[in-house]
Amino acid sequence: MTLNAPITDTPPAAEVERPTAQAISNFYEGMRPFWHPVLREADLSERKIVRVELLGVGIALARLNGEVRALRDLCRHFQAQLSLGEIIDLDGKDLVMCPYHGWSYGGDGQCERIPQLVAGRKIPPSAKVDSYRVTTRYGLIWVCLAEQPHFDIPDYPEWLDNSYRTVTMVEDEVTRTSSTRMIMGTLDDTHFPWVHEGILGTRDDPSPPEHKVWREGQYLVLQYEAEQPPNIATTDMSADGAAAQEKVKLVYTDYVGMPNVIRLVKDSVAGRYVVWLATCPNAYNRTTNFWAFSRNYDMQPDRDHAYEEFSAHVRSQDRPILESQRPWLIPPFWSQVELPLGPADKPLMEFQKWLEELGIVTQI
Structure with a gap:
């Protein structure tokens, strides 16, 4: 029998291979208001952008002016992945630059540079990508997709205890x-x-x-x-x-x-x-x-x-x-x-x- 063969002796309402789209959506929504570890700190080097996935969402991680930032990994312009881009310096401020047309974003997700923008025109406020709460602990980078986490990051007291x-x-x-x-x-x-x-x-x-x-x-x-x-x-x-x-x-x-x-x-x-x-x-x-x-x-x-x-x-x-x-x-x-x-x-x-x-x- 193959791994994907149907199982006939199953209880009512059982769906053994794949949950429904609604169940998946409910799982993602239920898990949003918690801190989740997404990457080791050591794996996010300076001037690099790393893509991670959390609850089906692509996230671009980068260190901007020394702080870890987490942005939705889709440019507001034509939805290219920001993680394929690079970090640039604009008047002393680090920005994540999209590789497609150069749109560049700050740590809050607001676009601060559009090379194609005609002279005298301001960057529209809607030129913004989602940004997420992010912090570091126990050698890991943690992200919460909700505005307010339901719980704190759980304790690991032995991590910094020199007797261990x-x-x-x-x-x-x-x-x-x-x-x-x-x-x-x-x-x-x-x-x-x-x-x-x-x-x-x-x-x-x-x-x-x-x-x-x-x-x-x-x-x-x-x-x-x-x-x-x-x-x-x-x-x-x-x-x-x-x-x-x-x-x-x-x-x-x-x-x-x-x-x-x-x-x-x-x-x-x-x-x-x-x-x-x-x-x-x-x-x-x-x-x-x-x-x-x-x-x-x-x-x-x-x-x-x-x-x-x-x-x-x-x-x-x-x-x-x-x-x-x-x-x-x-x-x-x-x-x-x-x-x-x-x-x-x-x-x-x-x-x-x-x-x-x-x-x-x-x-x-």
Whole structure:
């Protein structure tokens, strides 16, 4: 059977391959009033323009007079991409110049130079492109498409804490899933024995932990105790005899910065290991992921590569599963497309419930 073959045994209202145009529109609208990471700061060099995509919108990023700016990547003139242009200097002010006819825009999106304009005629106020709220944090550039963000950018306290060693992981390709599916998959702990057997769990003991789930400001918080095989995410493997342990007891505390960031905190005898994921919803079925991993043990820099390889391996196990899920957008409870079961799936059910309240889980 091919990947696109129809599935006949589906619940009512299920649309397994592609959500409706209305559902996609509702997802984009629901996700607009939040900060989304779109690019690493290091990837936006001076005098360069970089195109990114957020919720189906093309955005041109540039540093203008030292400040990161975000403009709609379409010239007001004839809709050419501004990101194909260049940054020019006009009387000491940096502008983004369209490559087609030279129309040039300031950081607020207002056109300030039209080479073809006849003498004595002013640039019309309508010669303007959309500009978006933009800021930088945790080595990333964040954009909000709405005038006012619903929540602040979620906290990552270990990022600037010198008592932690932090490594980042760059994914060269987008993941073929929605950002909400990506967060849900990272929050889901009952898949550990099946997808990550021998690393995060074992199929000999697949019983779910006793979850505590609550809301705390803009965060959905999950806490539980678990036992896992010894590995660098639970154990200081540089210590003598560390690998000889059969199981390691630890406490998970997961913080979902609604709706697109998750921070998993694992406390064990070795110390604290943190998995941080910020997702960029390029489109309803394409997500760019920004990962970071912090630890306060095994602090030697030459050990970083081991943690990078471990994280990449775990990610490679998750990716094909997440990309296989349909529909791409999380369906609402009433549709009965999916069948979450309590109490094992309580964290996922609470996450989905909050998404619905935020208007992000919509009709399929």
